[in-house]
Amino acid sequence: MKSKDVKKKAATKPADKEEPTSKGKRGFWSQAGQTLLIPALSVVTGLVFGAIIIIITDAHVLAAYKNFFSAPGLALLAPFEAVFNAYGALFTGSFGSPVALVKAIQTYAATGDNASLLKAIYPFTESLVSATPYIFSGLAVALGFRCGLFNIGAEGQFFIGALCSAYVGYAFKMPWYFHLPLALLAGALGGAIWGAIPGYLKAVTGAHEVVNTIMMNWIAFRLSDWLLTGPMMAAGFRPVTPVIQDTAFLPRIFSDPLRFNAGFFLALAVAALVYWFLFKTTLGFEIRAVGMNPDAARYAGMSIVRNFVLVMTLSGALAGLAGASQVLGVDHWVGQGFSAGYGFDSIALALLGKSHPVGVVLAALLFGFLRGGATRMQSMAGIPIDIISVIQGFVIIFVAAPAIIRAIYRLRVARVEETVLTRGWGK
Amino acid sequence: MTTEIIQQSRKSSFVRARLVPGLILIAIGLVILFLFGVDTEAGQQATFGMNAMRSQALPIPDLTLPVQPAIYVLILVTVFLGAWQLARGIRSTGLLIGMVAFCFVVAFLIWATRDKSFNLVGMLSSSLVRATPIALAALCGVISERAAVVNIAIEGIMLIAAETAVMAGTLSHSLYVGLLVAILTGALIAAIHAVLVIKYKVDQIVSGVAINIFGIGITSFISSRFLERNGDLLNNSGTFPVIPVPLLSKIPILGPILFENNLIVYLMILLVIVLHILLFYTPWGLRTRAVGEHPKAADTLGINVFLMRYVNVIIGGMIAGLGGAYFTLGSVGRFDEIMTAGKGFIGLAAMIFGKWNPIGAFTSSLIFGFADSLQVKMQILKVPIPSQILGMAPYLVTMIVLAGLVGRAIPPAADGQPYEK
Numbered sequence: 001m002k003s004k005d006v007k008k009k010a011a012t013k014p015a016d017k018e019e020p021t022s023k024g025k026r027g028f029w030s031q032a033g034q035t036l037l038i039p040a041l042s043v044v045t046g047l048v049f050g051a052i053i054i055i056i057t058d059a060h061v062l063a064a065y066k067n068f069f070s071a072p073g074l075a076l077l078a079p080f081e082a083v084f085n086a087y088g089a090l091f092t093g094s095f096g097s098p099v100a101l102v103k104a105i106q107t108y109a110a111t112g113d114n115a116s117l118l119k120a121i122y123p124f125t126e127s128l129v130s131a132t133p134y135i136f137s138g139l140a141v142a143l144g145f146r147c148g149l150f151n152i153g154a155e156g157q158f159f160i161g162a163l164c165s166a167y168v169g170y171a172f173k174m175p176w177y178f179h180l181p182l183a184l185l186a187g188a189l190g191g192a193i194w195g196a197i198p199g200y201l202k203a204v205t206g207a208h209e210v211v212n213t214i215m216m217n218w219i220a221f222r223l224s225d226w227l228l229t230g231p232m233m234a235a236g237f238r239p240v241t242p243v244i245q246d247t248a249f250l251p252r253i254f255s256d257p258l259r260f261n262a263g264f265f266l267a268l269a270v271a272a273l274v275y276w277f278l279f280k281t282t283l284g285f286e287i288r289a290v291g292m293n294p295d296a297a298r299y300a301g302m303s304i305v306r307n308f309v310l311v312m313t314l315s316g317a318l319a320g321l322a323g324a325s326q327v328l329g330v331d332h333w334v335g336q337g338f339s340a341g342y343g344f345d346s347i348a349l350a351l352l353g354k355s356h357p358v359g360v361v362l363a364a365l366l367f368g369f370l371r372g373g374a375t376r377m378q379s380m381a382g383i384p385i386d387i388i389s390v391i392q393g394f395v396i397i398f399v400a401a402p403a404i405i406r407a408i409y410r411l412r413v414a415r416v417e418e419t420v421l422t423r424g425w426g427k
Numbered sequence: 428m429t430t431e432i433i434q435q436s437r438k439s440s441f442v443r444a445r446l447v448p449g450l451i452l453i454a455i456g457l458v459i460l461f462l463f464g465v466d467t468e469a470g471q472q473a474t475f476g477m478n479a480m481r482s483q484a485l486p487i488p489d490l491t492l493p494v495q496p497a498i499y500v501l502i503l504v505t506v507f508l509g510a511w512q513l514a515r516g517i518r519s520t521g522l523l524i525g526m527v528a529f530c531f532v533v534a535f536l537i538w539a540t541r542d543k544s545f546n547l548v549g550m551l552s553s554s555l556v557r558a559t560p561i562a563l564a565a566l567c568g569v570i571s572e573r574a575a576v577v578n579i580a581i582e583g584i585m586l587i588a589a590e591t592a593v594m595a596g597t598l599s600h601s602l603y604v605g606l607l608v609a610i611l612t613g614a615l616i617a618a619i620h621a622v623l624v625i626k627y628k629v630d631q632i633v634s635g636v637a638i639n640i641f642g643i644g645i646t647s648f649i650s651s652r653f654l655e656r657n658g659d660l661l662n663n664s665g666t667f668p669v670i671p672v673p674l675l676s677k678i679p680i681l682g683p684i685l686f687e688n689n690l691i692v693y694l695m696i697l698l699v700i701v702l703h704i705l706l707f708y709t710p711w712g713l714r715t716r717a718v719g720e721h722p723k724a725a726d727t728l729g730i731n732v733f734l735m736r737y738v739n740v741i742i743g744g745m746i747a748g749l750g751g752a753y754f755t756l757g758s759v760g761r762f763d764e765i766m767t768a769g770k771g772f773i774g775l776a777a778m779i780f781g782k783w784n785p786i787g788a789f790t791s792s793l794i795f796g797f798a799d800s801l802q803v804k805m806q807i808l809k810v811p812i813p814s815q816i817l818g819m820a821p822y823l824v825t826m827i828v829l830a831g832l833v834g835r836a837i838p839p840a841a842d843g844q845p846y847e848k
Binding site: 053057150152201204205207208210211212214215216217218219222223225226229230344347348351383384386387388389390391392393394396397400401403404 | 579623627628629630632633634636637638639640641642643644645647648649651652653768769772775776779813815816818819822823825826829830
């Protein structure tokens with residue numbers, strides 16, 4: 001590598017052709033590979049650790065090892081069987097069974113009947129549906145990280161956004177070109193307010209946003225509990241909102257029972273928007289500067305207070321959009337226990353994606369597929385869905401401590417600059 | 428000329444510093460009038476029970492207050508304090524806020540109890556009990572952060588310790604074994620946090636959050652996998668009995684509150700005192716604080732910064748393990764998913780409120796425990812506020828406390844920064 005660079009340097013005039021990379025004279029693909037390596041290995045190692053936990057808690061494996069001396073072969077095979085069952089179910093849950101897909105294509109080619117084709121791609125589209133809120137909330141947390149803010153409140157903001165957009169969805173009657181944008185806007189606004197409060201508190205009093213956003217989460221849960229059993233409750237006994245009007249639905253791409261909707265494309269568009277905002281506007285530059293070195297930013301005349309509030313508001317808006325897209329595109333109503341852990345997952349997402357919109361989208365897709373498969377893993381292999389949280393915990397640790405991965409795999413990867421995320425309890 | 432201007436501006440900022448809080452206090456007095464005063468009628472009485480149920484204390488008669496006069500007295504006190512602040516200025520704002528908050532809460536209680544009776548001593552006693560996990564979490568935070576390691580993982584540690592405690596307690600039919608297992612588990616998880624943060628220099632908050640996520644995941648996983656199906660075998664440990672201290676529990680009001688509790692509460696009170704003495708009156712405590720304020724200087728003196736940090740975080744983990752044991756062995760005797768309900772984070776707020784010292788942390792945990800038990804009692808009293816809104820009280824109090832005081836609360840200087848030799 002080094003000799004090639006020396007030759008290149010000799011061959012071209014120094015002021016002339018400079019390779020357009022910022023981290024030394026490496027090519028684009030090699031750099032992309034470098035950046036992807038640690039996160040990819042972290043995910044793999046996380047899955048391996050998850051497999052270990054599955055194995056040691058599996059009843060069949062434990063039973064097989066009890067009879068180790070009488071049937072050693074069985075005992076040795078049992079762990080592999082358990083993992084194969086578990087991760088096999090995970091795979092078919094995420095992507096769908098390749099066999100079924102081939103058969104369905106054959107049926108479609110032969111008879112033009114697309115029912116079995118739809119059934120075959122159902123798991124894949126379900127994974128994309130699961131990934132959509134992750135994209136939004138991952139962007140929310142990533143935006144916060146870029147400014148040095150730790151937004152754990154994505155969970156509460158998600159919920160509030162969902163409730164706001166559900167309210168606009170069921171309480172008003174309008175043509176769809178007003179109703180849908182308004183509902184989305186309501187969701188974003190609700191989340192924005194929920195994020196702005198801790199942001200403002202941090203900016204003015206210095207109270208750390210970690211504790212404040214977590215408190216806001218719990219307040220949001222209680223508030224939604226009250227709303228769903230009181231003012232916003234639909235007729236009947238269940239603590240759910242009324243179903244939203246048709247005009248506020250995010251349009252579905254395929255027919256029922258596929259739930260794949262335009263929300264996915266909206267998420268990708270928003271990711272592109274966030275990329276443009278962060279990297280191509282002066283405001284985005286200010287945000288990144290404040291994140292990298294607040295003192296230098298202040299010296300350059302940037303207002304830390306304003307940026308903190310702005311970023312927490314935008315971050316909350318994105319998380320609120322996550323909730324809105326889930327309500328408007330998938331469920332069409334809000335019930336208790338609606339959000340199922342998106343908040344904490346999105347922290348893992350933002351870390352995996354190194355707070356870059358492209359990375360976040362990729363990580364969100366990964367998590368969407370994991371979640372999509374986990375439900376099936378729970379029903380088919382009987383493994384509780386919480387294993388995903390366990391795997392995520394491992395993944396976060398491995399991504400945050402690349403030294404561990406380097407030690408495990410004996411890598412001699414050059415240290416990529418590691419983002420400094422937070423600075424203690426604030427000033 | 429310039430001295431005049433400086434004196435003018437100093438005077439005006441003094442005036443402003445007196446004016447604003449004074450006006451706010453008077454406004455709070457008016458708020459009390461409109462919220463609580465106008466809703467009462469002339470002859471109403473509020474009865475405050477002074478005897479806890481099933482207590483060994485000597486019984487004393489209940490305290491009966493006439494509602495309207497009492498509320499008016501409190502309004503007068505608040506307005507008086509506001510007027511004093513306006514006229515003369517009171518230096519210690521914390522004390523002032525405390526007194527006014529006290530008046531507000533008492534007025535609220537009196538208003539809520541009009542024409543009803545309400546067991547005050549019972550509520551104070553349950554405040555202490557509910558404050559126990561918060562105080563233990565806060566103590567863990569204090570020990571850890573005095574050595575400059577931010578420990579957000581307290582929630583995860585408590586959750587995991589709670590589950591292992593109940594499983595060990597049920598399997599071994601001994602609560603003490605369960606307690607020991609909880610402490611050891613706490614130490615283990617804290618050791619993982621310490622290794623990640625000290626050796627691998629992972630961002631301390633990221634590591635804490637990761638351990639929290641992991642904790643929620645693994646405890647829910649094991650709960651769904653094993654505890655739900657084998658309830659009697661794994662999830663039924665019983666709880667520590669209430670042990671009244673022989674003579675002291677007979678004291679009328681303080682007895683039931685302080686001296687009739689279970690083992691974990693007594694341990695907590697003991698730990699507060701022991702930690703305070705250790706941290707501020709022993710050489711070890713001095714070294715710990717040195718490591719937290721200026722590790723470089725401590726290092727040049729020959730103190731092993733890394734070892735001190737490891738030891739402190741692990742001790743903190745043991746305390747958090749004890750706190751986790753409270754949820755199961757000290758309270759309900761079985762494990763429910765995510766039963767810590769954010770108490771770990773409230774403990775961190777209590778630590779900040781208490782200015783990073785054990786006694787301060789204990790006092791602020793009492794306040795949070797009070798808020799927690801207040802909202803339960805309010806539901807019993809059928810106060811016309813929905814129970815879920817009341818349930819927000821501890822979290823709102825946390826946020827208000829953090830907002831009001833963090834600006835003035837100074838953490839150990841090296842808090843949150845990994846040490847590089």
